[in-house]
Amino acid sequence: MERTAPVHYPFNRTDGLDLACPYREARGTPGLTRVRMNHGDAAWLATRYEDVRFVLGDRRFSRAAALTHDEPRQSDGRRSAGILAMDPPEHTRLRTLVAKAFTVRQVERLRPQVRALAGELLDAMEETGQPADLVEDYALPIPVFVICQLLGVPAADRPQFRVWSDSLLSTSPMTAGEFTAVRGELRDYMAGLVAEHRRAPQDDLMTALVNARDQDDRLSEEELIDLCVAVLVAGHETTATQLPNFVLTLLRHPDQLARLRSDPEAVPAAVEELMRFVPLGAGASAARYATEDVEVGGTLVLAGEPVLVSIGSANHDGGRFEDADRLDVARADTHHLGFGHGVHHCLGAPLARLELQEGLAALLARFPGLRLAGEIVWKDELLVRGPRSLPIGW
Amino acid sequence: MTAWHLAVDRDRCMGTGICAGTAPALFRLDGRHSAPVNDSIDPDESALDAADSCPAAAITVTARETVIGPRP
Ligand code: HEM
Ligand code: SF4
Numbered sequence: 001m002e003r004t005a006p007v008h009y010p011f012n013r014t015d016g017l018d019l020a021c022p023y024r025e026a027r028g029t030p031g032l033t034r035v036r037m038n039h040g041d042a043a044w045l046a047t048r049y050e051d052v053r054f055v056l057g058d059r060r061f062s063r064a065a066a067l068t069h070d071e072p073r074q075s076d077g078r079r080s081a082g083i084l085a086m087d088p089p090e091h092t093r094l095r096t097l098v099a100k101a102f103t104v105r106q107v108e109r110l111r112p113q114v115r116a117l118a119g120e121l122l123d124a125m126e127e128t129g130q131p132a133d134l135v136e137d138y139a140l141p142i143p144v145f146v147i148c149q150l151l152g153v154p155a156a157d158r159p160q161f162r163v164w165s166d167s168l169l170s171t172s173p174m175t176a177g178e179f180t181a182v183r184g185e186l187r188d189y190m191a192g193l194v195a196e197h198r199r200a201p202q203d204d205l206m207t208a209l210v211n212a213r214d215q216d217d218r219l220s221e222e223e224l225i226d227l228c229v230a231v232l233v234a235g236h237e238t239t240a241t242q243l244p245n246f247v248l249t250l251l252r253h254p255d256q257l258a259r260l261r262s263d264p265e266a267v268p269a270a271v272e273e274l275m276r277f278v279p280l281g282a283g284a285s286a287a288r289y290a291t292e293d294v295e296v297g298g299t300l301v302l303a304g305e306p307v308l309v310s311i312g313s314a315n316h317d318g319g320r321f322e323d324a325d326r327l328d329v330a331r332a333d334t335h336h337l338g339f340g341h342g343v344h345h346c347l348g349a350p351l352a353r354l355e356l357q358e359g360l361a362a363l364l365a366r367f368p369g370l371r372l373a374g375e376i377v378w379k380d381e382l383l384v385r386g387p388r389s390l391p392i393g394w
Numbered sequence: 395m396t397a398w399h400l401a402v403d404r405d406r407c408m409g410t411g412i413c414a415g416t417a418p419a420l421f422r423l424d425g426r427h428s429a430p431v432n433d434s435i436d437p438d439e440s441a442l443d444a445a446d447s448c449p450a451a452a453i454t455v456t457a458r459e460t461v462i463g464p465r466p
Contacts, residue, residue, distance in 0.1 A: 053411070056411070057411040057414060057415055057423070058415075059415060059418060088415070088416060092416055092440075092443050092447070095416075095447055096443050096446040096447055099446055099447045099448075099449070100446065100464070102449060103448075103449050103450070103451055104449060104450055104451070105451060335409060335426055339410075341410065341411045342410075342411045342412065342414070342415035343411075343412055343415035343416055343447075345410040345411060345412050345449075349410075349449060350449055
């Protein structure tokens with residue numbers, strides 16, 4: 001197999017939400033694209049819908065193998081670990097333990113609380129007056145609240161919890177040493193929470209996890225704490241970033257915004273279309289290593305080679321979606337890959353959908369004159385893309 | 395050995411591919427939805443794992459008319 005010189009990756013700029021041009025070219029070229037990130041092995045990049053879905057869904061592509069390779073990554077410090085770095089059957093054991101807390105049915109129980117919270121946040125914004133920062137005043141507090149409910153974080157601890165979670169996420173630049181220190185503090189805090197739940201069980205995810213650990217011994221103490229940290233890290237910034245991205249995208253497509261306003265029932269479908277349309281990631285998803293030779297989209301990937309997949313590109317594949325680059329909030333086929341595919345398909349997808357639906361619906365209903373009211377500041381960490389601050393008026 | 399029966403509710407299935415990844419011998423995606431490879435199988439723990447993992451609760455495993463998966 002011919003190995004062309006790798007091109008530098010990721011392609012996307014971080015001061016906007018557009019999908020970079022090289023993706024279109026890559027989708028139209030047979031085979032996979034050879035890329036290299038700042039750190040780690042050169043890799044194959046999959047950009048077409050079918051190829052992306054295939055790689056994410058096929059067990060011959062391993063996440064765990066990334067731990068024993070020089071995984072392609074953007075910055076040196078952050079190496080993956082936890083549930084997203086496991087393969088079945090270890091992955092299955094962990095995932096089945098938490099999956100029940102995240103089914104559509106379970107998550108629906110939180111809807112009234114999320115709706116009430118959205119209303120309170122909007123009240124506070126109106127009281128303080130315009131402009132408000134949609135990120136700080138609305139999009140961030142929603143997932144933090146939800147995760148605190150799931151993990152049973154007492155109200156008094158929430159401000160401190162928010163400080164830790166903000167600093168653990170890419171919203172603040174940190175040295176590797178600082179990162180480790182904050183992570184340590186948060187893990188200690190989680191260990192305390194676990195002890196507290198052991199003493200006084202509650203009706204929440206944390207209690208269910210503690211029971212799985214204590215009664216059935218299916219989970220180690222370390223795994224239990226890692227899982228709680230993973231839920232926090234994976235569930236907070238993604239949701240807090242997509243909500244402003246959705247609002248900004250709708251403001252830039254006034255016809256679609258008007259359609260949605262005229263039919264609030266259409267919010268769930270619009271959220272799916274926005275998940276498809278907005279390429280959240282600056283780059284690709286975590287690398288998968290082939291455990292044997294496998295053909296993907298016309299390229300023979302050799303055993304031991306890593307493959308990256310671009311979900312954003314797959315979601316704009318004209319071979320899969322009609323008029324793929326057009327936002328259509330009433331699109332019937334929104335079978336997007338925005339939450340991934342296969343065994344690592346987003347654990348929190350039902351919850352993220354609920355938060356995005358309630359967050360968007362409440363905002364649009366409250367502010368018929370919603371508009372941009374200042375300069376957007378963009379995140380620049382090359383992980384998830386979106387505004388760091390989004391000033392709005394109404 | 396009592397056979398187990400697998401069923402996928404196609405109206406509920408969201409096509410996440412979790413089941414086909416968890417138990418590739420038992421489930422596969424045909425287009426947008428999952429379907430059992432065989433409706434009737436020998437007892438196999440991974441069928442219960444797949445049923446437990448489905449976010450839509452679309453998979454049912456039964457043995458002798460009794461639902462055994464998803465597990466409570
Ligand atoms: C709009 C918001 C969200 C988006 C776009 C998103 C996207 C994703 C994607 C694409 C993956 C797969 C990664 C891969 O296979 O490489 C994933 C995995 C994951 N997500 Fe989400 N997510 C969101 C919200 C959440 C929430 C709210 C939670 C938890 C409360 C969560 C928890 C997780 C976990 C734990 C995993 C790893 C699952 C595993 O390895 O089995 N996510 N997410
Ligand atoms: S896990 Fe459930 S929702 Fe996902 S493909 Fe299988 S049956 Fe469908």
